[in-house]
Amino acid sequence: MTGRLARRLALVVVCLACAGIVVAYQVTRPAEERRIGQPFVPSPQFFLDFSPSFRTTIADAYWLQTIQYYGEHVRTDQRYDRLKAMIDLVTTLSPKFERAYLFGAYALLDAGLAQEAYDLLGRGFEENPDAWKLATNAGILMYSYGAEDVKREVAAKWFEKAAAVEGAPLYVSRIAARLLGEGGEVDKALALWAEVYATGDKYSRAKALAGMDAILPKDPATRRAALERVRDLMAPRTFSELVRKLGAG
Amino acid sequence: MRQTGAIALNTFKETIRDRVLAVIVLFALLMIVASLWLGSISLGEEGRVMKDFGLVAVTFFGLVVAAFIAAGLIHKEVEKRTVFVLFSKPVSRAAFIAGKFLGLAVTLAVVVAGMGLFLFVVVWVIDGAPTWMVLAAVALIYVQLLVVVAVTIFFSTLGSAILASVLGICVFIAGQLSTNVLELTRLGQNALTEALSWVVFVLIPNLTAVDVKPAVVGEQTADWGAIGLWCGYLVAYVVVVLALATAVFRRREF
Numbered sequence: 001m002t003g004r005l006a007r008r009l010a011l012v013v014v015c016l017a018c019a020g021i022v023v024a025y026q027v028t029r030p031a032e033e034r035r036i037g038q039p040f041v042p043s044p045q046f047f048l049d050f051s052p053s054f055r056t057t058i059a060d061a062y063w064l065q066t067i068q069y070y071g072e073h074v075r076t077d078q079r080y081d082r083l084k085a086m087i088d089l090v091t092t093l094s095p096k097f098e099r100a101y102l103f104g105a106y107a108l109l110d111a112g113l114a115q116e117a118y119d120l121l122g123r124g125f126e127e128n129p130d131a132w133k134l135a136t137n138a139g140i141l142m143y144s145y146g147a148e149d150v151k152r153e154v155a156a157k158w159f160e161k162a163a164a165v166e167g168a169p170l171y172v173s174r175i176a177a178r179l180l181g182e183g184g185e186v187d188k189a190l191a192l193w194a195e196v197y198a199t200g201d202k203y204s205r206a207k208a209l210a211g212m213d214a215i216l217p218k219d220p221a222t223r224r225a226a227l228e229r230v231r232d233l234m235a236p237r238t239f240s241e242l243v244r245k246l247g248a249g
Numbered sequence: 250m251r252q253t254g255a256i257a258l259n260t261f262k263e264t265i266r267d268r269v270l271a272v273i274v275l276f277a278l279l280m281i282v283a284s285l286w287l288g289s290i291s292l293g294e295e296g297r298v299m300k301d302f303g304l305v306a307v308t309f310f311g312l313v314v315a316a317f318i319a320a321g322l323i324h325k326e327v328e329k330r331t332v333f334v335l336f337s338k339p340v341s342r343a344a345f346i347a348g349k350f351l352g353l354a355v356t357l358a359v360v361v362a363g364m365g366l367f368l369f370v371v372v373w374v375i376d377g378a379p380t381w382m383v384l385a386a387v388a389l390i391y392v393q394l395l396v397v398v399a400v401t402i403f404f405s406t407l408g409s410a411i412l413a414s415v416l417g418i419c420v421f422i423a424g425q426l427s428t429n430v431l432e433l434t435r436l437g438q439n440a441l442t443e444a445l446s447w448v449v450f451v452l453i454p455n456l457t458a459v460d461v462k463p464a465v466v467g468e469q470t471a472d473w474g475a476i477g478l479w480c481g482y483l484v485a486y487v488v489v490v491l492a493l494a495t496a497v498f499r500r501r502e503f
Contacts, residue, residue: 049432053425053460056468057301060291067292096468099294201292 039065041085044092059094062086066100070107070203080111087120095127099201101134105141106204114145125161133199135162136172140192143179152188156180171195171233186215190230197242198234209245216246223248252344253351260352264318265359277310277364281371288375296376297466300383303368304462308390311361312421315394318356319401320413322349323498343495346402350491353398361391382465389459392480396454397421399487403494406501424456454486455479 047058066086087104101124108117121138139158143151159176175191197208216223227248231239284302288295326332365387373379401417430450458479464471
């Protein structure tokens, strides 16, 4: 009887100890420094050959991983060694994935790969001729990073291509006109950043806000007056939000 | 025909009551719900991620049901010795195999339709509009799974249940790669290898031909005429495999 009780007690002690180890491990785990690994990115051809039916699912899985990878590195070391390979993989497996081109282009800019970002948008528009946002963003990148002597004309052509797409907002053609017309560089840059803000994801909107903040006057009243020039380039609600976020309200 | 119907009905009742089936379906629904979380970190692509991962969940769990339950259908009858009682009556081997297949086909239809409708409703809620292609994709996944059921039944007449399940899953995977085998036949520099590749290509069911998952997320346009013909091909493939299974099963003594 005593032996049986002792065995039971020992069993309970072992179980409690194991439970204690599990809980202690789980509780302390988040405190451990998280290592940023290098994701494995095979050639897109590998997936196209070996899993054609699941290519979009694999593209989605890598899309989620790309967002995580970018998010982790943008907060820490700003190193994006595998970013281009990941974006190429996603857009090759899923060439109609419009958002991947847009996000990828701005993420590549952070990696210092402006030409690759521009090429990506160009490739995206070739694959998706009805995606006007790809064309407008290609225009923005050309205007911001292109050669001084051609950038306005090439950027305006991108906006004209975007405006020709059925369903593109009217302000796209206004931006094209503004790029080719008279006016200061600040005005043109402001118009382009406004376009990024009006149509981009949370990362590109943050970039647009930073870009506008840098070129706008610091005084709230003058800032508001400058911002009025982009009022007709976006929806009224978006404009109010922009004014508020730039402290020009 | 009546014999086949009775066996099919009995198989359906038997498989639909299986607790394992309920657990698998529950897992599938949880997987689909988990895709909601994945969607939330997709930077505005919730609908797309939901459709893609949801359809993979339907395929994967459907495959588990098809391969593992089909493998046990004949073995259970033999182990429980009910097959001896059955064949003491005027029941043909063909009716037995066909009945087993049809019974599981109905069970699979219920399971896949349940998962598919759940996914369809979730996608509808996320996108704000119905995506009918999800239902079409689920129906075509079902056609692929019928091939797996037939092939697994065939292998179960030859060997153990576990082996039959594994081989059934292998045929499903090979069916996703049949176009690669075709490429191999074209690349062949040796006549024997080329001939062998052709044989493998003909034997493996072309499951990718009826797969519309990329079309569901707008990556390609589905050619319904061609898909209809390929469905006919897969139905014919099932008939041939079941005929082979019957031929093998006839040789067994009970």
